């Protein structure tokens with residue numbers, strides 16, 4: 001079977017994407033190969049996902065038509081150095097790493113080749129088929145490459161194409177976003193316990209509420225603001241809670257928190273590519289973390 005997709009880094013996010021690809025019939029399992037340094041992750045891919053898993057990145061990319069770069073940003077430089085010598089010159093590179101620019105990937109692979117790179121920012125709800133992906137094309141990637149990369153994600157996600165610089169904001173909103181909601185639910189569970197419920201009761205009430213509320217936010221329904229208004233009786237209980245959140249500064253905290261995520265995404269690129277940011281920019285970014 002041809003090597004239609006080599007995965008470098010068979011971690012959590014790669015698993016969500018690959019499960020979507022297989023579930024959606026975009027590619028068959030025997031057209032994929034995954035490489036990971038961790039025997040545990042290779043076992044997950046081989047035994048649970050049903051995809052051939054190897055230790056060697058070089059072996060994975062041999063003859064590959066597309067390569068999904070799915071290691072952590074700080075591992076990207078090493079992974080690119082490993083695959084560069086054996087990577088087919090016409091392979092399409094699709095990266096999901098936060099903060100790593102398409103330019104860095106192109107330069108690291110080198111060999112005088114105009115590498116076609118698509119940079120993306122997916123999120124874990126892809127595991128449930130409800131993901132959101134921001135996608136930007138590198139300078140040598142074509143419209144066909146964008147369409148090709150889109151197909152990898154669309155079985156489990158909505159995809160929007162943007163300029164590459166906007167991917168930091170996408171990371172702050174939808175890449176990291178699921179964690180903000182889980183964090184809120186964690187606090188709701190704690191509050192439930194403080195209010196006298198058992199942990200099981202609080203857990204069930206908070207998680208099912210989050211699930212139901214999320215399901216209400218379809219493109220065809222009211223805006224989040226309007227949905228909130230419909231729960232909020234004048235001078236009632238919701239009003240009491242929201243007023244407290246506003247007076248305690250939560251709206252500004254959320255906005256500032258997401259700006260911190262955006263800065264971290266920009267800063268990660270600097271860390272992964274020592275010397276690529278001027279000293280002043282790196283210090284400026286660090287000081288704002």
Ligand SMILES: NC(=O)C1=CN([C@@H]2O[C@H](COP(=O)(O)OP(=O)(O)OC[C@H]3O[C@@H](n4cnc5c(N)ncnc54)[C@H](O)[C@@H]3O)[C@@H](O)[C@H]2O)C=CC1
Nearest residue numbers: 009010011012013036037038070071072073075097098122
């Ligand atoms: N987890 C998330 O919600 C999201 C993650 N991302 C991006 O996805 C990438 C992966 O993140 P996760 O899946 O969360 O991390 P993870 O830690 O679950 O997966 C990374 C995998 O890479 C493997 N690895 C490390 N060095 C390697 C090397 N040199 N060669 C081959 N494999 C190697 C690790 O053993 C691990 O299994 C990151 O760059 C992150 O920025 C993007 C969007 C959302």
Ligand SMILES: O=C(O)[C@@H]1CCC=N1
Nearest residue numbers: 098171174175176177
């Ligand atoms: O936390 C992170 O850096 C990664 C990128 C977006 C979600 N997880």
